[in-house]
Amino acid sequence: MRRGATVDAGSVTAEFAVVLPAVLAVVALAVGAVGASAQSVRLADAAAVTARQTARGDAESVPGTLAALAPGAASSSTVEGAVVCLTLARPVSLGPLSGVVTLRARSCAPTAGG
Numbered sequence: 001m002r003r004g005a006t007v008d009a010g011s012v013t014a015e016f017a018v019v020l021p022a023v024l025a026v027v028a029l030a031v032g033a034v035g036a037s038a039q040s041v042r043l044a045d046a047a048a049v050t051a052r053q054t055a056r057g058d059a060e061s062v063p064g065t066l067a068a069l070a071p072g073a074a075s076s077s078t079v080e081g082a083v084v085c086l087t088l089a090r091p092v093s094l095g096p097l098s099g100v101v102t103l104r105a106r107s108c109a110p111t112a113g114g
Contacts, residue, residue, distance in 0.1 A: 028095075035094040040103050043088055046070035047107035051077075051086040055109035083108050 046069035050062045054077055066073050066088070073090035085108040092101040 032094055036092050036101060036103070039090075039092055039094070040105070043070050043073065043090055043103050044105040044107070046073065047086055047088045047105040048109075050075065050088070051084060051107040051109040054086055055084040056112045079111075080108075082111050084111055 046066060049069065050065050053059065053062055053065060062075065066075060070088060070090055072093070073088045075086060075088050077084060077086045079085075085106060087104065087106045089102055089104045091099045092103060093099075
């Protein structure tokens, strides 16, 4: 060993070992957030389509549409004057977020006579 040199052997490895789990956690959360956002957009699209179907009197095709566009989504509808509003709720199905976060989407459409 040279004189005056500090003993830093292995310090970079130790710092890397401490930082790596934090970086992986941030990346996993970012990927989860993007996936949940994509599922939220699909749920909003499904709410819009099923609200239009319900408003035009085609309510019997709503379960098939929900099964295709938002499997596992629960729906509830309300009529407010000449407008039908449909609310969908579905738990996120993405790794560790599965079942922890519930997505909701609401869409309204004028009834066929309105």
